[in-house]
Amino acid sequence: MTTLASPPKLGLPATIIGLAVGIVLTGIGVVFGFLQGLSVQLIILSAIATLAAFVWGWRFVLGQFVEDAPTRTEGGIGEGRKVWLQFRPAIYGLIAIFALFLVFSLTIEGFFNVWNIISLLIILTIIVLTRTLGRHFQENRSAFIGIMVLCGLFSIGSMNIDGFASANNIKSMLLFAAFLGIASVGQTLVALLGGLDLSIPFIIGAANVGLLYLIGLGVPPWLATLIVLAIGALLGVINGLLSYRLQGQALIVTLGTGFAISGGVQIITSIGSAYGGNVFGTVPAWLSNLAAMNGTTFGLPVPPVIVIWAVIVIVLIAGMRLTVYGRYLYALGVNRTSARRVMISELTYWVMVYAISGFFAALTGSLLLGWSGGGFIGVGDQYLFLTLAAVVVGGTSLLGGQGGYGLTVIGVLVLQVLSSFLIGIGLDFEWQQFIFGLLILPMVALYARSPHIRTQI
Amino acid sequence: MSDSTAGLLAENAPPSRGGRANPFLLVPITLFFLLLGLAVLRSPSLMSSAGIGSAIIVATPLILATYALMASVISGRGTVDLSIGPLIGFINVTLIQLHGAGILTNPIVIFAYAILTGALYQFLFSLIVIYVRVQPIIVSLSGYLALSGMNLVILPRPGGVAPQFMADWGLGTSIFSPVFAILVLASIAWLLFTRTASYTHLRLMGSDERAAYTSGVPIYVVRIGAHLISGAFAGLAAIAFTALISSGDPSQGTTYTLIAVTALVLGGASLAGGRGGVFGSFLGASNLYLITFVLATFNFGAVQSFVTNLAYGSILVISLLLTLIIPFIQRHIHNFSPVLYFVVLGLVAMGVILHATNDRDPRARPAPVEEIAVVQPLGPIASEQLYVGPLEVAVPDRADGELRSQAGALVLSALLLIVIAVFARVAFSQSDRRTIAPAVVVVVTALVLFGAYLMRAEGPLASGEPDGAGTVEESR
Numbered sequence: 001m002t003t004l005a006s007p008p009k010l011g012l013p014a015t016i017i018g019l020a021v022g023i024v025l026t027g028i029g030v031v032f033g034f035l036q037g038l039s040v041q042l043i044i045l046s047a048i049a050t051l052a053a054f055v056w057g058w059r060f061v062l063g064q065f066v067e068d069a070p071t072r073t074e075g076g077i078g079e080g081r082k083v084w085l086q087f088r089p090a091i092y093g094l095i096a097i098f099a100l101f102l103v104f105s106l107t108i109e110g111f112f113n114v115w116n117i118i119s120l121l122i123i124l125t126i127i128v129l130t131r132t133l134g135r136h137f138q139e140n141r142s143a144f145i146g147i148m149v150l151c152g153l154f155s156i157g158s159m160n161i162d163g164f165a166s167a168n169n170i171k172s173m174l175l176f177a178a179f180l181g182i183a184s185v186g187q188t189l190v191a192l193l194g195g196l197d198l199s200i201p202f203i204i205g206a207a208n209v210g211l212l213y214l215i216g217l218g219v220p221p222w223l224a225t226l227i228v229l230a231i232g233a234l235l236g237v238i239n240g241l242l243s244y245r246l247q248g249q250a251l252i253v254t255l256g257t258g259f260a261i262s263g264g265v266q267i268i269t270s271i272g273s274a275y276g277g278n279v280f281g282t283v284p285a286w287l288s289n290l291a292a293m294n295g296t297t298f299g300l301p302v303p304p305v306i307v308i309w310a311v312i313v314i315v316l317i318a319g320m321r322l323t324v325y326g327r328y329l330y331a332l333g334v335n336r337t338s339a340r341r342v343m344i345s346e347l348t349y350w351v352m353v354y355a356i357s358g359f360f361a362a363l364t365g366s367l368l369l370g371w372s373g374g375g376f377i378g379v380g381d382q383y384l385f386l387t388l389a390a391v392v393v394g395g396t397s398l399l400g401g402q403g404g405y406g407l408t409v410i411g412v413l414v415l416q417v418l419s420s421f422l423i424g425i426g427l428d429f430e431w432q433q434f435i436f437g438l439l440i441l442p443m444v445a446l447y448a449r450s451p452h453i454r455t456q457i
Numbered sequence: 458m459s460d461s462t463a464g465l466l467a468e469n470a471p472p473s474r475g476g477r478a479n480p481f482l483l484v485p486i487t488l489f490f491l492l493l494g495l496a497v498l499r500s501p502s503l504m505s506s507a508g509i510g511s512a513i514i515v516a517t518p519l520i521l522a523t524y525a526l527m528a529s530v531i532s533g534r535g536t537v538d539l540s541i542g543p544l545i546g547f548i549n550v551t552l553i554q555l556h557g558a559g560i561l562t563n564p565i566v567i568f569a570y571a572i573l574t575g576a577l578y579q580f581l582f583s584l585i586v587i588y589v590r591v592q593p594i595i596v597s598l599s600g601y602l603a604l605s606g607m608n609l610v611i612l613p614r615p616g617g618v619a620p621q622f623m624a625d626w627g628l629g630t631s632i633f634s635p636v637f638a639i640l641v642l643a644s645i646a647w648l649l650f651t652r653t654a655s656y657t658h659l660r661l662m663g664s665d666e667r668a669a670y671t672s673g674v675p676i677y678v679v680r681i682g683a684h685l686i687s688g689a690f691a692g693l694a695a696i697a698f699t700a701l702i703s704s705g706d707p708s709q710g711t712t713y714t715l716i717a718v719t720a721l722v723l724g725g726a727s728l729a730g731g732r733g734g735v736f737g738s739f740l741g742a743s744n745l746y747l748i749t750f751v752l753a754t755f756n757f758g759a760v761q762s763f764v765t766n767l768a769y770g771s772i773l774v775i776s777l778l779l780t781l782i783i784p785f786i787q788r789h790i791h792n793f794s795p796v797l798y799f800v801v802l803g804l805v806a807m808g809v810i811l812h813a814t815n816d817r818d819p820r821a822r823p824a825p826v827e828e829i830a831v832v833q834p835l836g837p838i839a840s841e842q843l844y845v846g847p848l849e850v851a852v853p854d855r856a857d858g859e860l861r862s863q864a865g866a867l868v869l870s871a872l873l874l875i876v877i878a879v880f881a882r883v884a885f886s887q888s889d890r891r892t893i894a895p896a897v898v899v900v901v902t903a904l905v906l907f908g909a910y911l912m913r914a915e916g917p918l919a920s921g922e923p924d925g926a927g928t929v930e931e932s933r
Contacts, residue, residue: 263767266763433606437606438603441585449591
């Protein structure tokens with residue numbers, strides 16, 4: 001969000017009107033707050049936030065029209081017509097949402113209440129802001145829109161659901177987001193090179209079972225964890241080597257190795273065991289503490305997994321931006337031929353990202369063992385499409401070269417907040433999945449549209 | 458068949474060599490006959506009327522799902538339709554529910570419903586891809602999640618009853634079942650489509666969309682057309698699936714996504730677009746069916762499903778790695794013909810099948826073996842038997858010996874026919890003077906057939922199998 005266009009200047013009347021409207025809105029918010037019986041600190045905080053956000057938005061929204069004003073006199077197209085041409089899809093979307101809201105209000109009893117209206121306003125604000133402001137952010141447009149969607153979802157959720165914004169719920173959302181986020185590290189890096197890694201869920205399951213099996217054999221837990229992580233990285237190397245010449249089919253190669261890995265690990269663990277693939281054992285306390293909901297980090301009531309994820313996020317984002325390795329990765333993703341001209345080894349990086357992917361998948365599997373306390377081969381199954389969805393929703397292109405782990409973090413958070421919102425309003429699993437599927441498309445369509453074919457020639 | 462799947466190579470190979478075949482079919486064909494031979498040796502009952510019939514019933518939904526995937530994959534932009542499995546499930550559950558409500562009863566209406574629903578979904582899909590312009594894989598991911606959720610809403614747990622006329626199809630007692638007819642008709646429909654200009658446009662668009670656009674191909678119309686075909690195949694796959702399980706199942710259809718993508722890639726199609734065909738898709742899907750079939754005949758006790766997973770994954774990876782040697786083969790053999798290769802391996806496999814099915818009990822052969830169950834998992838086997846076992850199913854006795862000596866001449870003539878086919882192929886492709894080649898082929902063929910006739914006249918072996926010769930003659 002660093003590449004803002006020069007802030008537009010507003011006339012004095014516009015500024016005054018903006019301030020006045022903002023203050024009125026804030027006043028309405030304060031009145032509602034007192035009517036709800038919220039604490040005073042909360043009301044003051046939200047009032048300040050409302051005012052600041054509104055004034056900030058007002059400047060930019062009006063700035064559009066101020067900048068556009070000169071062109072109108074030259075072009076001869078009316079202002080309304082121009083807006084219509086520029087924002088046609090967004091206006092269609094607005095009309096559709098209005099119609100949907102109207103239909104819901106008329107058909108569902110009790111749907112027409114103040115919280116739903118505010119939710120509607122938030123959604124409309126998001127759409128308007130993304131269409132108008134989004135074009136100011138050339139590099140990080142998807143990050144901006146992702147954060148907007150995240151804020152909107154979170155505010156809608158905290159208004160409609162009791163305890164959505166409570167510390168406990170936020171902690172649990174972050175916990176699950178951390179698992180998904182760590183599992184998506186590999187998928188993001190691989191996608192940056194234009195590949196796909198579908199073996200992640202299988203490695204997660206294999207690490208989950210394998211770690212417990214090793215612990216059950218009497219290997220010291222720390223050593224067992226290291227062994228599992230090393231094997232995960234090794235499997236990633238194998239994945240990379242096998243799929244290097246078959247990059248177009250990386251999807252199927254990794255799927256095949258995934259099947260083989262999960263089958264092989266289960267065979268190993270069930271040799272000499274009467275339980276046919278079920279592994280039993282006790283998880284060491286420190287591993288449980290790492291990933292459990294009530295875990296503590298140096299005395300703080302935060303599960304260490306979240307801290308680990310935060311460290312990974314910082315290291316990866318900084319590494320991708322600042323180090324040679326990160327820059328070379330982008331170079332390879334954008335254009336293999338030119339990268340080869342500057343002596344970047346494609347094989348090294350291809351194998352490296354798959355190794356990292358395997359390592360983090362194994363790490364996720366180990367952490368999930370600490371969370372669940374029992375080995376289960378299918379523990380990673382949901383991550384097959386979730387990691388893909390997180391990468392895609394974040395805005396990393398599956399064709400390579402565009403995106404980054406920071407975007408995936410936003411994608412992970414959006415998915416997590418969305419799913420706990422859907423759980424919170426009491427939807428069953430199947431409805432959750434249905435709405436999930438329907439929402440991914442418009443979210444991606446907000447920023448990841450490819451240009452028209454005639455502009456690519 | 459080679460016309461449909463060939464053609465892409467025409468750009469690579471020099472035209473004078475006549476190489477217009479698809480070398481990517483090499484691996485699936487080899488794998489197909491390898492697995493077929495192994496399957497027949499392990500479980501000869503596969504080659505009975507009931508065995509083939511039930512194999513067709515089980516494999517057809519997968520094959521049709523692969524066709525559906527193929528039609529959209531060819532159109533390029535990485536259109537790997539992950540939602541194909543949930544779509545099949547969706548048509549299945551809505552069909553069952555609507556039939557249960559007494560709305561869909563007529564077979565024609567049911568077929569029309571399934572095909573139109575599939576086509577409608579794919580039509581929406583293509584409109585989103587064209588006008589919203591997001592990556593197709595995102596649309597399909599979205600559709601995957603939405604439809605698999607929807608299926609569970611429509612039918613929370615497996616149940617319901619398929620229409621009565623359809624329930625009988627799933628028994629699979631004979632080869633020529635309605636499901637087989639659907640499969641054949643679908644394949645023929647695609648082969649007819651490959652004769653049209655739209656197919657050329659489709660392949661051009663899949664290989665290079667910009668080139669297609671600049672050369673005036675109506676890419677929107679072509680893309681919508683490809684998706685409509687894909688949807689129609691998905692509808693047929695859903696009907697075959699409904700016939701297979703004779704009820705509704707909200708989650709079973711979803712599993713077809715990964716299997717169909719795998720089958721498509723195994724069949725030599727390119728996920729990037731522009732390459733693919735029904736022959737390869739058929740082989741890929743059949744291979745996957747045969748892999749599971751062969752693995753089911755082994756008994757590994759408690760670790761059965763794990764070994765299945767391991768072998769399944771390994772075969773996938775290995776067969777993909779084998780496609781890497783195709784460029785080396787191509788360097789030496791410029792005129793690889795998949796049909797000829799298929800016929801040659803087919804004859805070998807035919808020999809294996811005859812060996813496996815006849816040697817076991819020659820006297821039982823006149824009576825049709827209808828009552829044998831489909832798959833009979835054999836008992837646990839010792840480890841040395843595991844390596845030797847597949848190669849020899851029965852110790853031949855005297856009657857077998859006689860049968861073999863009788864069949865010797867037949868095998869010889871089959872081999873001669875192979876030689877003729879190979880010779881004809883080489884003569885046509887390698888000769889610069891095309892006008893001479895037919896004459897040479899006719900003369901040599903006549904000579905060889907005359908020799909075969911002389912040998913045939915010596916021994917009274919007329920009661921052989923006509924299949925071996927028939928295959929060659931049909932193919933030429």
